[in-house]
Amino acid sequence: MRSRPFPLTLPWKLPLLFKQAGQLLYDALYPQRKQVLGLTVVLFSTIGLQILDPQIIGYFIDTAIAGGSQHLLWRAAGLYLAIALLIQAGTVVTTYLSERIAWQATNRLRLDLAHHCLHLTLPFHHQHPPGSLVDRVDGDVTLLARFFSQFVIHLIGNLLLLLGILVVLWFQHPLAGIILTLFSGGTLAFLCGLHRIALGPWGRYLQVSAEYFGFMGEVLQSREDLVANGASRYVMHRFYQILQRWLPLYQTARLSSTLLWASSVGSFTLGHGIALALAAYLWRQETLSLGSAYLIFHYTQLLSDPIERIREELEGIQQALASVQRVLDLRHTPLPRHAVDPVPIPVAPWSIEFSQVGFRYDTAEQPWALQEVSFQLPAGQVLGLLGQSGSGKSTLAALLLGLYQPQQGQITLEGIPLNHLSLPALRQQMGVVTQSVQLFQASLRDNLTFFNPVISDQHIMAALDHLHLVDWLLGLPQGLDTMLGANGEGISAGQAQMLAFTRILLKNPGLVILDEAASRLDPTAEQWMGQALKSLLQGRTGLIITHRPQTLQQADQILILQGGKVVEYGHRLTLLSHPQSQYGQRLRQDGQTGKSAGQF
Numbered sequence: 001m002r003s004r005p006f007p008l009t010l011p012w013k014l015p016l017l018f019k020q021a022g023q024l025l026y027d028a029l030y031p032q033r034k035q036v037l038g039l040t041v042v043l044f045s046t047i048g049l050q051i052l053d054p055q056i057i058g059y060f061i062d063t064a065i066a067g068g069s070q071h072l073l074w075r076a077a078g079l080y081l082a083i084a085l086l087i088q089a090g091t092v093v094t095t096y097l098s099e100r101i102a103w104q105a106t107n108r109l110r111l112d113l114a115h116h117c118l119h120l121t122l123p124f125h126h127q128h129p130p131g132s133l134v135d136r137v138d139g140d141v142t143l144l145a146r147f148f149s150q151f152v153i154h155l156i157g158n159l160l161l162l163l164g165i166l167v168v169l170w171f172q173h174p175l176a177g178i179i180l181t182l183f184s185g186g187t188l189a190f191l192c193g194l195h196r197i198a199l200g201p202w203g204r205y206l207q208v209s210a211e212y213f214g215f216m217g218e219v220l221q222s223r224e225d226l227v228a229n230g231a232s233r234y235v236m237h238r239f240y241q242i243l244q245r246w247l248p249l250y251q252t253a254r255l256s257s258t259l260l261w262a263s264s265v266g267s268f269t270l271g272h273g274i275a276l277a278l279a280a281y282l283w284r285q286e287t288l289s290l291g292s293a294y295l296i297f298h299y300t301q302l303l304s305d306p307i308e309r310i311r312e313e314l315e316g317i318q319q320a321l322a323s324v325q326r327v328l329d330l331r332h333t334p335l336p337r338h339a340v341d342p343v344p345i346p347v348a349p350w351s352i353e354f355s356q357v358g359f360r361y362d363t364a365e366q367p368w369a370l371q372e373v374s375f376q377l378p379a380g381q382v383l384g385l386l387g388q389s390g391s392g393k394s395t396l397a398a399l400l401l402g403l404y405q406p407q408q409g410q411i412t413l414e415g416i417p418l419n420h421l422s423l424p425a426l427r428q429q430m431g432v433v434t435q436s437v438q439l440f441q442a443s444l445r446d447n448l449t450f451f452n453p454v455i456s457d458q459h460i461m462a463a464l465d466h467l468h469l470v471d472w473l474l475g476l477p478q479g480l481d482t483m484l485g486a487n488g489e490g491i492s493a494g495q496a497q498m499l500a501f502t503r504i505l506l507k508n509p510g511l512v513i514l515d516e517a518a519s520r521l522d523p524t525a526e527q528w529m530g531q532a533l534k535s536l537l538q539g540r541t542g543l544i545i546t547h548r549p550q551t552l553q554q555a556d557q558i559l560i561l562q563g564g565k566v567v568e569y570g571h572r573l574t575l576l577s578h579p580q581s582q583y584g585q586r587l588r589q590d591g592q593t594g595k596s597a598g599q600f
């Protein structure tokens with residue numbers, strides 16, 4: 001599925017985006033204002049020391065040439081070393097504090113976004129596949145962490161350092177100040193321009209890289225199907241094609257980076273040459289002492305670091321602003337509308353009524369998935385839902401779960417419209433088993449309890465016993481502590497469905513929805529399923545979705561959908577004996593042939 005892209009930054013939106021980025025920065029950093037203050041003090045002190053330290057060398061040279069005392073020279077050397085050590089310590093503290101502040105701030109944002117994503121509507125999740133959301137919640141937030149820790153702190157720090165060095169150079173000699181200020185500005189502009197040229201090849205390289213990893217993900221996910229269907233040759237061919245495009249792009253990108261590096265080294269070498277010539281000239285003119293002449297050269301050497309850093313940070317700002325925008329877009333995606341003043345959830349089991357319900361996905365161009373669907377299910381009864389693939393069965397269940405809102409008609413629970421109830425609270429009392437059970441890389445216990453430590457082992461064992469699964473559990477190497485692999489590796493799809501049944505018993509919901517819940521069970525397990533269903537549906541309202549009418553022995557009512565419309569609805573036993581009933585006909589067909597032929 002293609003991800004619907006988040007909007008691009010438009011130039012006229014930039015001031016607003018800067019304002020929003022500033023607000024985001026302020027919100028994120030305000031709770032840590034004391035740490036930020038500490039960081040500012042350390043950063044400014046380190047910058048001051050970096051500018052001060054070379055002055056000691058200048059003093060050392062001038063004192064040595066003037067034949068000053070050895071004692072003074074030793075003290076100057078000692079002070080120089082002590083300040084150099086302090087600068088190193090300051091750099092370590094600055095890095096530690098800036099990373100710590102940034103990660104604490106962005107972790108709050110990560111949690112906030114993950115929580116927001118979990119509560120967004122299903123249509124949103126259909127438009128934004130998991131990969132793109134991981135990129136928003138993790139990739140963009142990591143870029144923001146860099147923005148907070150590096151951009152703000154390093155850009156400000158390096159700008160101050162650059163300014164400080166230039167001011168000192170102006171004090172050393174105005175001519176040195178003018179020439180080296182022009183050199184710094186020119187070099188910064190030149191390197192930024194060059195970098196923009198180098199960005200093109202890297203962008204193209206990253207595009208193919210994303211294609212490569214996307215393809216890898218697809219292949220790994222469907223490796224069994226690919227191998228079983230002999231598609232390995234096709235896969236290898238696709239790999240080969242991607243790699244063939246990838247290599248030349250990488251070579252061009254590396255070459256552009258090398259050229260950028262060489263230009264940068266060349267510019268700074270030129271700067272050193274200019275500084276050396278200038279210092280020599282001023283010394284020969286006797287306008288500067290040898291120590292001051294050396295300082296001009298030394299400070300010029302110091303200039304290269306902040307210039308390089310400022311260039312990097314200025315380029316990073318565009319990326320960071322794009323991340324800010326994507327993060328804000330996600331944060332501002334509206335959550336589904338919940339009842340403002342929800343009616344308390346009635347005591348289960350509940351009666352359910354659909355009246356003239358009509359629903360279609362996404363846009364008006366799409367056909368109706370459900371049309372004029374009506375039924376009345378009394379509390380504690382079970383509705384068996386039949387129909388061919390695509391007839392709308394799962395859609396009906398999704399509407400009942402409140403995952404989508406119908407565009408026509410109304411759904412009520414104990415006579416209360418579904419949208420007057422708090423859906424998150426309601427879902428706490430609903431249990432769903434589908435054909436693809438989601439299992440986690442965790443112990444069997446955590447998989448059964450959904451990581452709820454309050455549920456005791458006795459409770460779990462009682463539920464397993466109820467479903468006649470204790471013997472199966474005893475066969476597992478470590479019982480409830482048995483670890484399941486990723487995607488439930490270690491147990492079969494049928495066993496996963498049995499576990500999903502146990503989950504429901506532990507949850508003790510008022511409404512049970514089983515959507516092709518027995519599709520992966522073998523015939524022996526299906527017998528088990530009959531008994532399990534009895535336990536599961538006892539005292540609960542239920543909805544069983546299936547293609548096989550013979551698995552609906554527990555149902556009180558039957559509803560058959562075709563193309564989203566109800567084509568048959570009534571009491572199971574009445575339909576069973578009705579000569580025109582599709583349900584009755586299919587079952588009679590089975591009885592005559594002795595096979596399960598009468599599927600929908």
Ligand SMILES: Nc1ncnc2c1ncn2[C@@H]1O[C@H](COP(=O)(O)OP(=O)(O)OP(=O)(O)O)[C@@H](O)[C@H]1O
Nearest residue numbers: 126361362369387388389390391392393394395396
């Ligand atoms: N997320 C979706 N977006 C757009 N259309 C969808 C979506 N899910 C289902 N549909 C469409 O809605 C119609 C009903 O689908 P639904 O999944 O409810 O059928 P079903 O009876 O449960 O099928 P099956 O027995 O194969 O599970 C189909 O035409 C399907 O293509």
